[in-house]
Amino acid sequence: MAKTERDLYGTIELLVLKSLSWGPTHGFGVARWVELVSGDELHVEEGSLYPALHRLEAEGWVEAEWGVSENRRRAKFYNLTPLGRRMLRAEEGRWERFVATMTRVLAAAPGSVA
């Protein structure tokens, strides 16, 4: 499947968008969320979240502004834009179809193709 400009770059972007769908948070918040929901299974290198965040910001799918964190530090908060929310829904659908297809493919016994 050829990627168009409108496609997401990869899994990390999808994760970031999903984490932001719960509400605005900073980069560390995104990292914590990924860590908590995946039970550390995904081994995401935390650093790679930031280029992804900046790319999403440049695309206009998230917007950022400086605010104050829960423990009174200055932090950059990211928030999904309406466009980002639409993209997330589309990507979720595509990801689910991809996973379903892969599951079917992997479950199929050798030689079972009619």
Add this chain to the structure above:
Amino acid sequence: MLGPGWMRERRFWRRAADHDVDDELAFHLAMREELFEAAGLDRQAARDAALRRFGDVDDVRARCLTIATARERRMKHLELRSALRLQLGHAFRRLRGAPGFAAAVVLMLALGIGATTAVFGVVDGVLLRPLPFTEPDRLVGLSHILGVDGDRPVEQSDATYLLYRRDARAFSGVALWRELDVNVAPGSQSGASDAEAERVVAAAVDASFFSVLGAAPLVGRAFARGEDRPGAPAIVVLGEALWRRRFGADPQIVGRQITVDGRPREVVGIMPQRFRFPAEATGLWYPLAIDSARTMPLNFAYSGAARLRPGVTRVAAEDELTRVLARLAEAYPGLPTDIIERTRLQPVVTPLRDVIVGDVSRMLWLLLGAVALLLAIACANVASLFMVRAEGGAREVAVRRALGARAGAIAALYLGEGLVLAAAGGAAGFLLAAAAARALRSGSTGIELPRLAEIAVDERVLLFALTVALGSALMVSLLPALRARRIAPGVVLKESSRSATAGRDRQRARSWLVVAQVALALVLVAGSALMARSFDRLRDVQPGFDASGILTMRVALPRAAYRDAASVAQFHERLLGEALALPGVRGAAVTDWLPLADDGDNMGMDIEDRPLAADALPATHAVPKVGADWFRAMGIPLIAGRTFGPADAARPSTEVVVSRAFAARYWKGESALGKRLRPSGWAEWFTVVGVAGDVHLRALETPAEEAVYFPVVFRDPSGVRAPSTVAIAVRVAGDPANLTPALRAAAQRLDPALATYDERPMAAVLGAATARTRVVLLTLAAASAVALAIGAVGLYGVLAYGVALRRREIGVRLALGATTAEVTRMIAGRGVALAAAGVAIGLSVTLGIMRLLGGLLYDVSPTDPVALVATCSVLLGVAVVASWLPARQAAAVAPAEALRGE
């Protein structure tokens, strides 16, 4: 959706992207560290663990930065574009509501920008653009200064050329040429009468001429090495224009023969149209025959150029030529060994561009300066108009400021209007400049300039107009924009009427603008006044002959057909006979040197009873050859004696006529008649038989020459001679221009293969002699008139507005017993005081810069008191007139009405 308000407070907080990224990553690491510490690790271990978990911090930082900066750049662009569109749209709508203001501003800016752009186009084409040759910066002109009888510039002789070509290491090539006019006919039959011969500007060039200039032919080839030796095959290279016009652009012409001055030559190549050298009109080139065995080292009949080797400077080249030139006598054994010392010959190396452009550069820069001044005056006036408009808009600005608009947004308001108006003015100005360039190129203006064909209105000129328009927009909107920052919303909004104090403040700024306008206008008017005085003086110069009713025409006889003096003299006689037979003709004579035409060179002259010291060199004098009837036909008075007898090739006359200045130089207080003289080196003495009135032979600006008139047929050391290229002057009753066809036909009757050229009434020649002064004068006068008008309007506007502001005050004064005369004086006095301040400033500037006019003035000092006093009077007079109307308005204020208020 957009998050809590406290998060949005920094929305417009712009920080450098790298700080943002650093802070963001630091926050992440600090948070992670805290978690690890809470889990029981010590500080250092916590930090290490956080870093490990994060990955390569530097790499992440770099990737984030790349994305963030790219994004920011894009956003800035977008913001700027939409802001610009918004502001321009606003400005456009606001200006539609003030069409009078907009029209006045556009008109003034169009005049200013148009004039500046037009003159810049000329300056660019003539002075700034590189010459259309390969690596033109390395091309230099070679000439000499001859230290005989004062320093005289001379060019090259065949010997100096051969010497430099052989010995000068500074050059990769040396070129030599001589300009001349030739008769050209198609085909190889000399004297063929089927096709009329045409007079063409030509150049005889050395074989390396084209390669030194770096010019490649369009068709065929240029000259090859050795083709400039005597006895080389007769060949010729045609110019593209001549090829198209005369030979129908026939590519088969290469290899065929044409006839040049009666001699068949084979065409070997065609030079492209853009190659115009040595003259704009050069139509063909043929090889010079350079005979190294028979040179004339001190006959500077040629022009030279050279291409510097890379890295060699002009100064270094000049030094080397000086050393090489010292070997001249050694290289040419016939010369006296101390020849360089005696002639004080000094080589001069000039950029070729300066050689081509000549002395017009001062005039062009001066005109550019004049129109730039005009533009400055127009901008000052427009700025003043902007401030009046800003006055009316002060309440609007105050409201905007009260609502939180920042000073930048207010400034953008004025800048937007300035841009829209300047763009319209610039567009109109550009069209004006394009029209001017077309008129110049077509030649209909009568202005003669070098490189005229290269004057073009192209992207360079367009860019210039854009820059000027943008600069003007900034200049006119800057003042109101700066003032807008000072508007205190509270004060303006509280006051029910216009704020008098703010008004006064602006009034002061506008007064300064008026002073500036007057000062600038004075510089222009003073320049015009000086040029007008020059022109006047120049017109008063007596040329020394009576130009009315004289028609001149040049005739050149092909040497091949008229080999000896007798045949030339015979032709002259027949031509004069034909001319005298024409209706209305009262006199006719031939000469090789038309007055004001700079046709000839000087010769050193020995005077029999004024012997020179052994090592002294004789003074040089102009030596026109003229027919016996010359003085009568031209209306040159014979002060003493008579003219020489009729030309006779069998027994050439040995009589001469000298000019009054010549006689005064050698025989002051005694009669020149009967004295004897001869050109240096000639054997035969000539007897002075007459003294003629002084004539300006070269130019009106230079003093009348100390001339010796020789008969048109004379004997020099090589035998009996008669110039084969002469001009005939015919005096006729009525308009001489009407005689042109008849005179041309008369020459054709004598020899159908003969070409005639340069048919001009002498009055036109006289007019052309003052042409440059006239062009500068007319340009400056036009600029001055516009500047004066703009300045007067500016002064009037400021005063009238001042009266409007001070109505109440004037009413009070009148009510308290001031007379209307006092009020009139008060207002008019203010106008005159402003003008006087401008005049004072302008005068001191003028005294400083008028010496720039120096070379263009004739017989007038740059600080000529008459011109300067007249200038000041004109400006003050205009100021009085401009002040009078507002003063009358002030006096007409009805006190009661004014006090009742607005």
